[in-house]
Amino acid sequence: MAEVSKLPRRDFLKAAGTAGATGAAMATGLAGCSPTTGTPTSTEANASAAIQPPLVLTPEEEAFFSASVDTIIPADELSPSGTDCGCVTFIDRQLASAWGGGAKTYRAGPFVKGTPEQGYQLPLTPHQFFVAGIQAANEWSRKTYGKPYDALGPAQRAEALTAWEAGKAEFSSFDSRLFFQRLLQITMEGFFADPIHGGNRNKVSWRMLGFPGLPATYADKVDQYRDKPYVVDEPQSIADFS
């Protein structure tokens, strides 16, 4: 897959089409269910976009995440869109992971709302939380704008996110502000985590920041770079050392 991932996506699809029936079917199926973002896709970050079908996300959930991560991380002169950076792939893998299934979380009842100081008290795993939250968010979006969130234009998407962030949106039986906070957190994780997890494709956010990545052994560089920018040509990720 290493060579394939360097190809632009349409070239990959062409290549996959000649690679045999299975590859072609997979590629076609993918092309069919990939959400259309409406934003221009950037070159390199798109290279390995949506090579594999989602592990757990439904089409509705994938469309929702694509629209929301593109609003949180819009394509501009600093980076491609959240979707093109791999944030949706990242979220899909995280929600399918042990963490997404509620591993290492105390889940015995009774379940009581509690005070804000007592933290998260719902029985929902991260995956269940987002499934329920997206349904509530889309229901709110239909009520407010007549369409699900992913069908909104960029201005309305931003307006909706702002309302959730401020806790001003009344979701049916769901905390819109908590939903926003967790959506923002998992999107940022996807944007900035090591690309091994499916987001931060081609280390786009690390290039944007100037974060050099690995190996992060600086003992001999501290004096030399004190108050001088330490810049590398190419940030290194876990895969680059593997």
Add this chain to the structure above:
Amino acid sequence: MATKLKEVDAVMIGMGMTGAMMAKEFTMAGLRVVGLERGPDRRPHEESILPRIRDELRYVQRIELMQDNSVDTIAFRNSSGQTALPIRRWSAFLPGEGVGGTLNHWGGMHWRYLPTDFRIRSVIRERYGASAIPPDMTIEDWPVTYDELEPYYDRFDKMCGAAGKAGNLKGRKIDGGNVFEGPRSDEYPTPPLKSSAGAVLMAEASRSLGFHPFPSPFGASSTPYTNIYGVQLGRCEYCGFCGRNTCEANAKASAPSHIMPVLRGDPRFELRTHAFVSKLIYDRQAKKVTGVLYTDMKTGEEYEQPANIVVLSAYVFGNTHMLLTSGIGQPYDPRTGRGLVGKNYCYQFEAPATAFFENRNLNPFIGAPGDRMVIDDFNGENFDHSGLGFFGGGYIVGGSGAAPPIGGRDVPPGTPAWGSQWKKETVRWYYRAIEFNTQGSVYANRANYLDIDPTYKDSLGRPLLRLTYNGTDNDHAMSRYLLTKVDAIIKAMNPTTYEMRPRPRNFTIVPYQSTHNTGGTMMGTSPGNSVINRYLQAWDASNLFIMGASTFPQQPGYNPTGTVGALAYWAADKILKDYVKRPGPLVQA
């Protein structure tokens, strides 16, 4: 029915740092030791290696090394009028699991307490009058002095290969070190870390205000070093991944890297992992713990392990929980003030600030907690509290760097949290932030304590431990005072903009603040004021020794690990010199 095993000389409950230290000291003296650890083994050569160790998502965000809340957690509430609810996933503090325990992922801040911290109740009464201490402030003198502990602080320094600069060598004050510290018998084993650019600026500003900056003492070797057990240590690489992770360089002190390499192969030592201790078997008449009951989580079998010496070396919560569920000692009751197990729970009262400098290049990814500069002018009784309306204090630390990008992206207040403007500001300020923190003390209050929760149970069916805690007026006043000093230092640095982040009124269980929980099995001078004596020996069970910060009467304005280490070596020495020859109470009640 539990299978009864053959008696051993000593059993450790928890193979974190103190469990490993005690096991090592005991086996060197010829004792046969079994180490029970409820988590997995931790093997540095397999796990703490490049590139896998540099995975911020796995270790920092998903807290890979922490205790499994689905197995065991605690319940929390702010005050005794509320209903406690379980902490469903760790956040405000992060107890670790597996061999090495919580010290696997410490930040490495390596401190000694002040000589006055050990007799704080007496010092306050001497300086401010016999009635100066408010009635609800239940602080106590420690039953051990700084001078008594000093050789053991020194030994712990040399086990860790700690980096730093002495400010008081045998009474001689040394400029550039901490001139407020108690006399040290020796320098730090390795030199202080090189300062980050932000730390240099912080030190200059502090000096201009008449304060006394010095490099932060660090529980990692800054140069290659061979520790007291003959283990060869590497040097800190300023990687920035310290806080929730083990150390790829074998520099930051932890049991797996600093002790286990020489303990693992010792025929007198046996490590049993996934061994979950549920109970101490207590003989009330004999005032002894005859053994411990544990479940092998790999087979589901239950075992009884008899031992001559039982070392309770779990985390703070586990220690207190074990006494309460085993019926040892009297549980503390805040209404009457009677009972001692669970009393004087304390936390650490930290409050941060961030300053932004338009024209600086601070490389936020290069660094370690030990490359910062500190002032200790406003800690403990280093300053006059007359008319201030509070007691206690803390050190102030500042510097740049030491955070990977999911969690380490400071932006000025008022910046949007998402969208193009957020991105622009994030890039603009990424290289330009200096962070400050105040390591505030928590002085015990009768309303803050640990006991047993009436509702929630752990995976072994035991009731959860319940934490009742909120910040006190005293500690809030202390924290606000420290922040006025931070404010002055930041102003002297002339930043483009800055943000002070005072603590919210109520303690909240999110987000992360500090893993410095203390108290619950406090040490003292008599069974009337404490759970254990000055040698960490339980008053109610003479073969039970309790390690860790659960032994503290209250929490001074420093990180607890240095004192946790010193107390373990102090107790080990006494046990091996006296207790082994004549088992029984080391202090007469």
